[in-house]
Amino acid sequence: MSEENNVKMEESADLDKGRRDFLKYVCTSSAAALVVASESSAAAVEAADDSDAEMTVTEFFQGHFVLMSDEEKKQAIARLEKRYTAKYGKKTTVSDVAAPEGVLFGYALDISKCIGCRRCVHACVEENNQSREGSVIQWIQVMKIPKGNLSFSADKLENGYPEKSQFGDYGVQVGGNAYSPAGLTTEGAQSYYQDETVPDKDFFYMPVQCQQCEKPPCVKACPVRATFRDHAGVVLIDYNWCIGCRMCQLACPYQARRFNWGEPSLPAEEMNPKTHYFGNRPRMRGVMEKCTFCVQRTREGRNPACLEACPVGARKFGNLLDPESDVRKVLATKRVFRFKEEYGTYPKFFYYIG
Amino acid sequence: MIDNKNSRRSFLGKAAAAVGVIAAAGYVKTLISGAASPTAGVAEKYTNDATQQEKALMENRLVIMTDAEKTQRLDELLNCHYKELS
Amino acid sequence: MKKAWSFAKDTSLYAIKGGTIFYAWLLFLFFFILVGSYTSYRQFTEGLILTGATDQITLEMFFANFVFTAHVAAAAVLVVAPGYFYHRKDIKELAVIGEIIAMVFVATGITFILYHMGRPDRLFHMMPGIGFLNFPNSMLVYDTIVLNVYLFLNLIGVLYILYNKYVGQFDSKHLARWFTPIVYLAIAWGPLIHIVTAFVLASNARMEPWATAVLPFGFLSMAGASGPALIILIFLLARKYSKLEINDSIIDLLTTIIAWSLGILTLVFASEMFSVLYSSTEHADSLKYTMFGHNGLNMYVPWFWGDIGTLIGCFIALLFPGIRRSYNFWLPIVCFLVFFGVLVEKPMVLVFPAFSPSPLGEYTEYHVTLIEFFNVLFIWAIAFLWLTLIIKGAIGILTGEVRYHKSSPHKVEQS
Numbered sequence: 083m084s085e086e087n088n089v090k091m092e093e094s095a096d097l098d099k100g101r102r103d104f105l106k107y108v109c110t111s112s113a114a115a116l117v118v119a120s121e122s123s124a125a126a127v128e129a130a131d132d133s134d135a136e137m138t139v140t141e142f143f144q145g146h147f148v149l150m151s152d153e154e155k156k157q158a159i160a161r162l163e164k165r166y167t168a169k170y171g172k173k174t175t176v177s178d179v180a181a182p183e184g185v186l187f188g189y190a191l192d193i194s195k196c197i198g199c200r201r202c203v204h205a206c207v208e209e210n211n212q213s214r215e216g217s218v219i220q221w222i223q224v225m226k227i228p229k230g231n232l233s234f235s236a237d238k239l240e241n242g243y244p245e246k247s248q249f250g251d252y253g254v255q256v257g258g259n260a261y262s263p264a265g266l267t268t269e270g271a272q273s274y275y276q277d278e279t280v281p282d283k284d285f286f287y288m289p290v291q292c293q294q295c296e297k298p299p300c301v302k303a304c305p306v307r308a309t310f311r312d313h314a315g316v317v318l319i320d321y322n323w324c325i326g327c328r329m330c331q332l333a334c335p336y337q338a339r340r341f342n343w344g345e346p347s348l349p350a351e352e353m354n355p356k357t358h359y360f361g362n363r364p365r366m367r368g369v370m371e372k373c374t375f376c377v378q379r380t381r382e383g384r385n386p387a388c389l390e391a392c393p394v395g396a397r398k399f400g401n402l403l404d405p406e407s408d409v410r411k412v413l414a415t416k417r418v419f420r421f422k423e424e425y426g427t428y429p430k431f432f433y434y435i436g
Numbered sequence: 437m438i439d440n441k442n443s444r445r446s447f448l449g450k451a452a453a454a455v456g457v458i459a460a461a462g463y464v465k466t467l468i469s470g471a472a473s474p475t476a477g478v479a480e481k482y483t484n485d486a487t488q489q490e491k492a493l494m495e496n497r498l499v500i501m502t503d504a505e506k507t508q509r510l511d512e513l514l515n516c517h518y519k520e521l522s
Numbered sequence: 523m524k525k526a527w528s529f530a531k532d533t534s535l536y537a538i539k540g541g542t543i544f545y546a547w548l549l550f551l552f553f554f555i556l557v558g559s560y561t562s563y564r565q566f567t568e569g570l571i572l573t574g575a576t577d578q579i580t581l582e583m584f585f586a587n588f589v590f591t592a593h594v595a596a597a598a599v600l601v602v603a604p605g606y607f608y609h610r611k612d613i614k615e616l617a618v619i620g621e622i623i624a625m626v627f628v629a630t631g632i633t634f635i636l637y638h639m640g641r642p643d644r645l646f647h648m649m650p651g652i653g654f655l656n657f658p659n660s661m662l663v664y665d666t667i668v669l670n671v672y673l674f675l676n677l678i679g680v681l682y683i684l685y686n687k688y689v690g691q692f693d694s695k696h697l698a699r700w701f702t703p704i705v706y707l708a709i710a711w712g713p714l715i716h717i718v719t720a721f722v723l724a725s726n727a728r729m730e731p732w733a734t735a736v737l738p739f740g741f742l743s744m745a746g747a748s749g750p751a752l753i754i755l756i757f758l759l760a761r762k763y764s765k766l767e768i769n770d771s772i773i774d775l776l777t778t779i780i781a782w783s784l785g786i787l788t789l790v791f792a793s794e795m796f797s798v799l800y801s802s803t804e805h806a807d808s809l810k811y812t813m814f815g816h817n818g819l820n821m822y823v824p825w826f827w828g829d830i831g832t833l834i835g836c837f838i839a840l841l842f843p844g845i846r847r848s849y850n851f852w853l854p855i856v857c858f859l860v861f862f863g864v865l866v867e868k869p870m871v872l873v874f875p876a877f878s879p880s881p882l883g884e885y886t887e888y889h890v891t892l893i894e895f896f897n898v899l900f901i902w903a904i905a906f907l908w909l910t911l912i913i914k915g916a917i918g919i920l921t922g923e924v925r926y927h928k929s930s931p932h933k934v935e936q937s
Binding site: 142145146149216217223225267268269270271273290299301302303304305306307308323324325326327328329331332333334335336337339340341342343344345367368369370422425 | 568569570571572573575576577578580581635638639640641642643644645647648653654655656659660661662663666722725726727728729804807879880881882883884
């Protein structure tokens, strides 16, 4: 018995030694990486080569960005800038500017003005570095919904079941003339239209993107808290923390989240090099992404790309805490509604009829 | 053990069966990698999907607005836009 | 240490030896393991784009099969429980087989989840201490915890019983003080893993076919049908090919459990269909799509009717004593149909059609890819390989053919 104890102690001493060596290795290698990163970030473009374009071991083991110390955040940003610069051949900046204080971002969209031109969709894709070829990812989905005045006619009055003759003149129980979708409903909505000119007279258009809910079901469902709501109200994703389990995509009632099923393909000439850690920096295979209200723009006081692209001015953005902002004015004076409000998610994306 | 010749025959039988299984697995692997090969088939699949979709969507009659209808719509929008809910 | 090493060695050597049919079965599994290694390599290097999952139907065959493994793992305790609760000594002897089935199927379920994740290399993000676990909000966190605990409980149970029987120290009247509470905990934990898995699905309000209170009851009744079906098949095989004694009364008890479970399942289906189809609100769109198709998308209609027909047909069949007692013909067929009926119901009725209509009104059909299909077969082949070898080793120990004092001729006798 005592021999066994001695063996156990020796084994644990070996383990301790092994653990100490491992920790020493990790500390020295990360210290070396720190030095190398700070030196090389200045000369990033000149020193770029293919090996820099791969994810490093330190980046692989980085923790959740929100929980990092300032120093670790700087290192993470430097690593990413180096990697993106090497991969795309452009000097890439990854900003981690924080959300401004005293701001709650909100969006309003006038569905009476929307003509379904999809310029917002393509502006979003240009701004936010989505996958282009192979997997085409578009964060905004525009539904083309029939206006509902298409199917009424007098000879359909007796259509339905049971047939009239079975019950004499008691009439049909189910059926008749208005038994088809009309107005704002997702039943019969077409999202993949390819009309050459818009708008189609008999349809209206409703773009849907992440609604930035105040009670997001996706945030609740994420097992590792890779997606979270920042204090400006925007729901963000830490792409390096996401494990790709897609519980958030299961939970989202608006079909707003997009997954990188394969390696995203982004041609270097179409890449937008001004990125934000939580926003439009290029994602990797197997992580979730979605509209972030263009966090790289809005945290610096600019408007989202979709708003700037809309030719009819249907989109409004602003600070919900500022009564003089566009969104607040819309909420005060227009007929506003929330999409699928029965899910109780309290989205900050408001639709209105202007 | 039992019978030397018998056990060798059964061993050879087992070895032959194992080799057969490995060969069959290799064959199925070539079938799968052929079916899932990226370059040629993918473009075909995408265009096939796109044409099917186009056919379905083209069945909708696209009704373009006349100029009169466009002016009417613009008038209504601007009217609404300037009116405020009391 | 020596005993543990020889326990592992003797059991393994006993497990791999067998006749022609056994070898043919192992080769059959080996075929899928070979092909599956290639397809797994493809999936882990190229990503989930090689599966048929899309943003509209975000779950693949792996997740559907994971739910099924939770069924069987939860129900495996139905072999353990009667022995301990009702003091039936004959079942108590076989309890370890139930725990082995539970253990293997939980491990298979965890493997299916690994194949479902977009970044399995980031699994350490879920480990408490190293990563960040979204407790108490995320249902997947609860599922991970309860599955791993269940695996651990069953592992302890299996190792304790088999090892002690192997060295001849097992005395069912003087078990270790900590052992019986662990078994009781495992018996209660079985349904728990299944209820949590049902909650993982039911917690998504936008998945209208799943956000129903009846889902855990449906799952438990399907578990009670598919688990004992597999156990009966294994017991019948063990009776035929080994010296393990299994009374007819044990098989009858399991058949009764299957019959009751299928009966409750019929009620669950009927109540779901009634509450959804009577008023036929938008909530019913998904079930109507499964049952009748939508605008020419009819893929799930034959699967739905065929599957429900099979399960209800098996329920009616099990009401006949003649079928229940036909141990060599009808009963294996019915058990086979129940097992595969519930297995097929998971992807084809529960998971894939539930995603249509999507929140923005899209109806889609799911098309399984070859790589995904062979990965599923790969994981099942490994599961059945483990199941075969461990159960064979366990039967060896239970029948007394594998014992510690039987040292091989080459070994020097220790004094």
